[in-house]
Amino acid sequence: MTVTKGESAREGADDKGDMTGGxxxxxxxxxxxxxxxxxxxxxxxxKRARARRATxxxxxxxxxxxxxxxxVVVNAPGWPRTEETFFSAQYAREAFPKVxxxxxxxxxLLLICGVAVLVLGILIAVARTLRGPVFFPLRVLAAAYTxxxxxxxLIINLMIVVLGVPALRLQGVTVDPVLLGGTAxxxxxxxxxxxxxxxxxxxxxxxxxxxxxxLGLTNRQALRYVVLPQAVRRQVPPLLNDxxxxxxxxxxxxxxxxxxxxxxADIIVGRSLNYTPYIVAGLVFVALTxxxxxxxxxxxxxxxxxxxxxGSI
Amino acid sequence: MSTAPQDGSPVLRxxxxxxxxxxxxxxxxxxxxxxxxxxxxxxxxSGSGKSTLLRCANLLEEIDDGAIWLDGEExxxxxxxxxxxxxxxxxxxxxxxxxxxxxxxxxxxxxPRRVHGASRAQAEERARELLERLGLSGKADAYPDRLSxxxxxxxxxxxxxxxxxxxxxxxEITAALDPELVGExxxxxxxxxxxxxxxxxxxxxxxxARDVADxxxxxxxxxxxxxxxxxQVFGDxxxxxxxxxLRRIVEAGRL
Numbered sequence: 001m002t003v004t005k006g007e008s009a010r011e012g013a014d015d016k017g018d019m020t021g022g023x024x025x026x027x028x029x030x031x032x033x034x035x036x037x038x039x040x041x042x043x044x045x046x047k048r049a050r051a052r053r054a055t056x057x058x059x060x061x062x063x064x065x066x067x068x069x070x071x072v073v074v075n076a077p078g079w080p081r082t083e084e085t086f087f088s089a090q091y092a093r094e095a096f097p098k099v100x101x102x103x104x105x106x107x108x109l110l111l112i113c114g115v116a117v118l119v120l121g122i123l124i125a126v127a128r129t130l131r132g133p134v135f136f137p138l139r140v141l142a143a144a145y146t147x148x149x150x151x152x153x154l155i156i157n158l159m160i161v162v163l164g165v166p167a168l169r170l171q172g173v174t175v176d177p178v179l180l181g182g183t184a185x186x187x188x189x190x191x192x193x194x195x196x197x198x199x200x201x202x203x204x205x206x207x208x209x210x211x212x213x214x215l216g217l218t219n220r221q222a223l224r225y226v227v228l229p230q231a232v233r234r235q236v237p238p239l240l241n242d243x244x245x246x247x248x249x250x251x252x253x254x255x256x257x258x259x260x261x262x263x264x265a266d267i268i269v270g271r272s273l274n275y276t277p278y279i280v281a282g283l284v285f286v287a288l289t290x291x292x293x294x295x296x297x298x299x300x301x302x303x304x305x306x307x308x309x310x311g312s313i
Numbered sequence: 314m315s316t317a318p319q320d321g322s323p324v325l326r327x328x329x330x331x332x333x334x335x336x337x338x339x340x341x342x343x344x345x346x347x348x349x350x351x352x353x354x355x356x357x358x359s360g361s362g363k364s365t366l367l368r369c370a371n372l373l374e375e376i377d378d379g380a381i382w383l384d385g386e387e388x389x390x391x392x393x394x395x396x397x398x399x400x401x402x403x404x405x406x407x408x409x410x411x412x413x414x415x416x417x418x419x420x421x422x423x424x425p426r427r428v429h430g431a432s433r434a435q436a437e438e439r440a441r442e443l444l445e446r447l448g449l450s451g452k453a454d455a456y457p458d459r460l461s462x463x464x465x466x467x468x469x470x471x472x473x474x475x476x477x478x479x480x481x482x483x484x485e486i487t488a489a490l491d492p493e494l495v496g497e498x499x500x501x502x503x504x505x506x507x508x509x510x511x512x513x514x515x516x517x518x519x520x521x522a523r524d525v526a527d528x529x530x531x532x533x534x535x536x537x538x539x540x541x542x543x544x545q546v547f548g549d550x551x552x553x554x555x556x557x558x559l560r561r562i563v564e565a566g567r568l
Contacts, residue, residue, distance in 0.1 A: 032338065032339070034331065034338075034342060034378075036378060037329065037378050039378070039379070039380060040377065040378040040379075043389075043390070043391055046392070048390050049389055050391070233490070
């Protein structure tokens with residue numbers, strides 16, 4: 001055992017390049033005297049050629065697709081009018097700085113609501129999994145909450161909270177459309193996120209809970225130290241998905257009059273009857289979403305790699 | 314099912330196989346030949362590369378250098394169809410790796426139906442026949458989590474056999490089992506040997522290896538340090554390291 005270990009450690013130096021494949025292994029004779037065989041070199045030559053061929057095919061196919069798309073769009077009937085109404089450079093220049101200014105509000109809403117949604121979501125999810133007769137009303141309330149707010153259209157929720165609540169003229173309750181809008185978003189999204197967390201909790205194999213309980217952990221401790229950490233990790237991709245969705249829906253607070261990116265574009269459209277500002281605002285949201293989507297993909301891929309038991313098929 | 318040559322040429326042949334993970338060399342230079350209808354036992358310390366060797370043979374790991382042939386056809390050629398190769402090899406894993414969302418019967422008939430084009434009736438008939446033979450006839454509609462470890466492992470063996478593989482790879486199949494369940498699984502392997510199945514098994518069950526193997530290979534330091542019949546390797550080991558390994562096994566009461 002010790003002998004084996006000592007040897008592999010000593011030989012460890014010579015194969016650094018192997019994982020990168022291809023040209024990296026130009027250290028024949030190092031360590032255990034290993035030199036790549038002709039067979040290996042031939043194999044790698046073939047793989048490189050195959051990779052080159054694949055790249056070339058992909059490039060050609062992309063080029064053809066792009067040209068076809070371009071021709072179809074430009075030759076479509078009504079393109080000149082579409083271009084003027086939706087893609088006017090003049091209005092785009094006018095709208096862009098205002099939209100960006102408004103976007104700051106969306107970003108702040110996203111950050112604050114995002115945190116609130118995660119905290120509230122996990123609390124509701126845990127409430128639904130609590131055992132014991134004392135917690136019965138809590139379980140029912142949590143279930144009713146998720147059922148109600150997942151079913152309620154977000155736009156109705158927003159109108160009730162943002163437009164309806166100020167009409168009550170309650171003392172000490174804000175009438176700020178941003179705060180109220182954020183509240184409405186949090187209400188709806190924490191219902192979604194609670195379900196994501198609950199699905200995660202339930203996806204953990206019962207044997208994990210059994211192992212934790214048999215160590216003498218209470219139900220709550222098992223949840224806290226064993227089940228939740230695994231559940232949360234597993235649910236990161238769907239959670240980020242909901243976060244991306246929340247980011248877009250922050251634009252809906254504009255219905256209360258808050259000047260966010262959408263409202264900023266709306267003001268210019270109302271004045272000019274040219275729809276380019278909407279496109280600008282839309283693209284700004286897309287530009288904001290793409291990094292988050294890529295981040296989601298990256299996190300997912302990294303987690304998959306960590307979990308895989310060596311070698312991908 | 315396979316168009317295997319019957320002239321005694323090896324079912325599986327490895328030549329100068331090298332496999333590294335990051336900086337560590339797991340297999341340095343491995344040669345191996347497995348004749349038809351024989352059982353080869355791979356023994357050696359944990360981490361000596363037994364499992365890696367099996368995973369390389371099934372193309373679950375890509376080897377760095379060397380070559381592997383199945384029935385005379387080089388399967389490590391990048392032009393080879395990996396799925397076609399794997400269709401001819403059955404694998405049984407240490408942790409069973411049954412699909413928990415399927416019944417035993419569905420676990421077994423998945424590959425025959427989806428990969429080998431058998432009809433549901435054909436696949437189920439063969440599955441039930443195999444289950445019966447392995448003493449599991451009542452379990453066809455159970456889910457894997459409901460079975461004992463020994464039963465799960467026997468189901469995994471049935472799953473591997475259902476496609477009539479040319480070669481069966483068994484990776485420490487009793488390592489996760491209670492001692493009293495080990496016997497029932499090894500009995501199954503012994504039965505397969507009597508039927509002429511070609512098998513390569515990585516194992517810590519030295520008594521069993523000695524009993525069932527036609528060829529025993531002792532892996533150490535990334536090479537097959539010693540090979541021979543069970544009597545040669547266990548009875549009269551030539552290498553000092555083999556002797557030391559076997560001594561430790563005896564001290565642990567495993568031989």
